[in-house]
Amino acid sequence: MSDAGARLRVLSRLLLPGVAVLVLFLVPTVASILVGSVVEHKQALGRPTGENYLRFLGDRYYLGTLLFTLRISLVTTLCALGLGYLVAYYLVRSVRSRTVRRLAYLVVVAPLFTSSIVRSFGWMVSLGNNGIVNRTLLDLGVVERPVRLIFNEAGVVIGLTHVLLPFTVLTIAAVLQQIDASLEEAAMDLGASRLVTFLTVTLPLSLPGVVAGSLIVFTLAMSAYVTPAVLSGGRLKVVPMLIYEQYVAVYDWGFGGAMAMVLLTLTLVLTGIYTRFLRTV
Amino acid sequence: MTPRRAAVVETAERVGGVLLRGLAILTFVYLLLPIAVIVGASFTASEFLVFPPRGLTLRWYWTFARTPGWLDSFTLSLELAAATTVVATAVGVPAALALARYRFRGQRVVSALFLSPLVLPQVVLGVGLLQYLTLLGIARTFWAILIGHVLLTLPYIIRSVMATLAGFEQALEEAAADLGASPLVAFLTVTLPVIQGGVIAGALFAFVISWTNVEVTMFFTTSRLNPLPVNIMNYIAYNVDPLVAAVSAASVYVSFVVLLLIDATVGLDRFAETRPR
Amino acid sequence: MSADAADVRLAHVTKRFGAHTAVDDVSLEVRPGEFVSLLGPSGCGKTTTLRILAGFLEPTAGEVSIGGQPMRGIPPYRRPVNMVFQHYALFPHLTVADNIAYGPRRRGVGKAEIARGVAESLELVSLQGLGHRYPRELSGGQQQRVALARALVNRPRVLLLDEPLGALDLKLRRQMQMELKRLQEYLRITSIYVTHDQEEALVLSDRIAVMNAGRVEQMDAARAVYERPATPFVADFIGQTNLLACTVEAIEGPRLRLRCGGLPLLAALPALAPAPGTRVQLSLRPERIALHAERPALDNAFRATVSRRVYLGVLTNFHVTVAAELALVLTTSDQSLAARIEPSSQPWIGWNAGEERLL
Numbered sequence: 001m002s003d004a005g006a007r008l009r010v011l012s013r014l015l016l017p018g019v020a021v022l023v024l025f026l027v028p029t030v031a032s033i034l035v036g037s038v039v040e041h042k043q044a045l046g047r048p049t050g051e052n053y054l055r056f057l058g059d060r061y062y063l064g065t066l067l068f069t070l071r072i073s074l075v076t077t078l079c080a081l082g083l084g085y086l087v088a089y090y091l092v093r094s095v096r097s098r099t100v101r102r103l104a105y106l107v108v109v110a111p112l113f114t115s116s117i118v119r120s121f122g123w124m125v126s127l128g129n130n131g132i133v134n135r136t137l138l139d140l141g142v143v144e145r146p147v148r149l150i151f152n153e154a155g156v157v158i159g160l161t162h163v164l165l166p167f168t169v170l171t172i173a174a175v176l177q178q179i180d181a182s183l184e185e186a187a188m189d190l191g192a193s194r195l196v197t198f199l200t201v202t203l204p205l206s207l208p209g210v211v212a213g214s215l216i217v218f219t220l221a222m223s224a225y226v227t228p229a230v231l232s233g234g235r236l237k238v239v240p241m242l243i244y245e246q247y248v249a250v251y252d253w254g255f256g257g258a259m260a261m262v263l264l265t266l267t268l269v270l271t272g273i274y275t276r277f278l279r280t281v
Numbered sequence: 282m283t284p285r286r287a288a289v290v291e292t293a294e295r296v297g298g299v300l301l302r303g304l305a306i307l308t309f310v311y312l313l314l315p316i317a318v319i320v321g322a323s324f325t326a327s328e329f330l331v332f333p334p335r336g337l338t339l340r341w342y343w344t345f346a347r348t349p350g351w352l353d354s355f356t357l358s359l360e361l362a363a364a365t366t367v368v369a370t371a372v373g374v375p376a377a378l379a380l381a382r383y384r385f386r387g388q389r390v391v392s393a394l395f396l397s398p399l400v401l402p403q404v405v406l407g408v409g410l411l412q413y414l415t416l417l418g419i420a421r422t423f424w425a426i427l428i429g430h431v432l433l434t435l436p437y438i439i440r441s442v443m444a445t446l447a448g449f450e451q452a453l454e455e456a457a458a459d460l461g462a463s464p465l466v467a468f469l470t471v472t473l474p475v476i477q478g479g480v481i482a483g484a485l486f487a488f489v490i491s492w493t494n495v496e497v498t499m500f501f502t503t504s505r506l507n508p509l510p511v512n513i514m515n516y517i518a519y520n521v522d523p524l525v526a527a528v529s530a531a532s533v534y535v536s537f538v539v540l541l542l543i544d545a546t547v548g549l550d551r552f553a554e555t556r557p558r
Numbered sequence: 559m560s561a562d563a564a565d566v567r568l569a570h571v572t573k574r575f576g577a578h579t580a581v582d583d584v585s586l587e588v589r590p591g592e593f594v595s596l597l598g599p600s601g602c603g604k605t606t607t608l609r610i611l612a613g614f615l616e617p618t619a620g621e622v623s624i625g626g627q628p629m630r631g632i633p634p635y636r637r638p639v640n641m642v643f644q645h646y647a648l649f650p651h652l653t654v655a656d657n658i659a660y661g662p663r664r665r666g667v668g669k670a671e672i673a674r675g676v677a678e679s680l681e682l683v684s685l686q687g688l689g690h691r692y693p694r695e696l697s698g699g700q701q702q703r704v705a706l707a708r709a710l711v712n713r714p715r716v717l718l719l720d721e722p723l724g725a726l727d728l729k730l731r732r733q734m735q736m737e738l739k740r741l742q743e744y745l746r747i748t749s750i751y752v753t754h755d756q757e758e759a760l761v762l763s764d765r766i767a768v769m770n771a772g773r774v775e776q777m778d779a780a781r782a783v784y785e786r787p788a789t790p791f792v793a794d795f796i797g798q799t800n801l802l803a804c805t806v807e808a809i810e811g812p813r814l815r816l817r818c819g820g821l822p823l824l825a826a827l828p829a830l831a832p833a834p835g836t837r838v839q840l841s842l843r844p845e846r847i848a849l850h851a852e853r854p855a856l857d858n859a860f861r862a863t864v865s866r867r868v869y870l871g872v873l874t875n876f877h878v879t880v881a882a883e884l885a886l887v888l889t890t891s892d893q894s895l896a897a898r899i900e901p902s903s904q905p906w907i908g909w910n911a912g913e914e915r916l917l
Binding site: 007010011013014015017018019021022025026027028029030031032033036083086087089090091094102104105106107108109110111113114115116117118119120121122123124125126131132133162165193194195219222223224225226230240243244247248253256257260263264267268271 | 294297302317319373375398401404416435544
């Protein structure tokens, strides 16, 4: 019996459909953006040019948009991290019943199962001056006049944090779950209060989850289109919105492609750091 | 520790516990709020969108069911999601088996490529596919959207199946062979039943991703090829009324049925633990 | 016994993984109804040998035959053998009864007959009434029995067992050893048992093949392996022993005069007498050395210094040094004597020529 031959035959049959999809669609997709962005536009046989990239990275407006995108992603990441840690810790350490935990997970992943447009629509309705959020704040006497929560940076952060929160909760919960409870018991046995135990044992041990969750959230925040487009009311611009404009309204695919490649590169670099980080932990 | 200090610490910890719980519940409210608002507003008897709803009526759902444009979008999205699920599962499960069970040259590259749509910003995937499929002349067709959705969902199925295979003992297949099962019979009677949770969860998740997607889909739509989420987005740009709330709510109901199915087949807590990338 | 009467025959079987030779020219035969253990430390090739028999691995060289049939090219699912896996490998999605019925179903056995076989097998391993349970609902010992029943129901020509008791705690393990032995003797089923536990091998086996670095160092009856180890490895691996490096000094009638680590010793003259000057290894079991308060009238007698006394319940071990150079371990079951001999005291130790074994 030819072990190796049979093995190869089975392996190639298993991989063939998947590899076909990759080779026929995924690879040419990325290749066409790349090629489109580096050859001169509106020419049958374009010469290679870095013009599109220079235009994007050399222009104050576009560069500002890029920096704004990074900033809003950072703020979103911090919010998702804080809330996510809180919920993850609560789920793993406080919830005892499996039913409650399942219900809680149901709530946590609910945003992932809802279309970004439906979520943003929901925020549009909730965050306006007459929306449920402002009315509750007024009723409780927290504020005297309605706060502007939409069509500005705050609205975008609220919407992005909402959909990215599941990622931080899940990554951090997974890491917390793996921390041996006896380590915390040992700390308390050695005289550490619950808070000190958390700060000296639990938090440091959960850092890999925190970093992993942050990188995921940051890359996803950077590439979100629908949420910032709807919740900024078009008054603010992030890079994915610029790309969309170039492709759908301006029809400058070369320039749009250059921006897409920059976004993709940033994402890949961050993901590379993330994978390396996970491997060293 | 003095008794006095112990008492202080104990009180502090109790307050901390209550605070944690309170903040966690507030966060849960935050997570559900926009979804609950849309679902709630869809029942309003008023002509304009308001939450909490004024009065209760199903008339907006009725209007939705009688508007051909909306109904077409709804069925188109269902068809797309079903087709995506079938194709992605048929392609993804064998690929996951190959990646999990075999060691071969170039495995890391193949595996990275399969999972790469996870890190590819959706807008980038969308514009790239638009560029490429325009070249092929099929940019604004059902097939274009299907290809986009399959690329998008493939990594989720592969990961879901690989996660169950990681806990799968090779010895089980050997035991089957030892007891007289040929490789095919061993796969059908042992491997598949053991990994079916991962397959089903992955397939259901693929369904939802296709069902809810806007950011890839939006590059390929026309007035007659208009999946539900994109139709909602275009509508909202000009109109915000209880009708579109009812349509949105209907989209949520479909998602949540799938969500409950996942919970019933694998248990959402277990699903959640294999989910983070 | 002729070669054809053997149930299992390995002839010059070698298995290489790249540059590593896991099984190195192993030849052995197992007779019908015999219980043979493959015993050795981890990485000695015993599991690889078993997996070659089961058909999960093809040997790089050599021939395997089972029941007189050559096995080359025959896949696992067409071999007349069944295996009890190390961690049982029970199918988690099937009940106990369905696990046991898995083999008969593959052979297309009729429904009624399967039901009968399952019931019989469950009874054989004393698990009546647990057929509807799932593996995860059983204790480790019960899972072990199911794994055994699942293999036995097929009436294999040869039963293969891969450290089947490794996951159980000591007490349960002892109990299962006896039960396994009882079953095997009752069914007279040819069995090959892989283990690294020498005590288990001694208890269960008709014959033991001691393996090291891919080779069979010795294959013999349990008693013979213990009392007449063929190599220093076997002597050291089976039970405890004192291994001494010696030089032959002279042959004195039926005795051999040796010098071991500076100490003159008398040993029995083996059939093949070594020439004076030859370097040999001498194995001396701890229980063969006697403790005495006074100088004993034995061929070898020395005053020793006790460096450590280890109480073991039934026995007591003494670590002693003789003439400040030779460290020995000896064992006594005379606990009242042992209690009187304190650490640092200087009792006499001794043994007659013939208690040792020259390697």
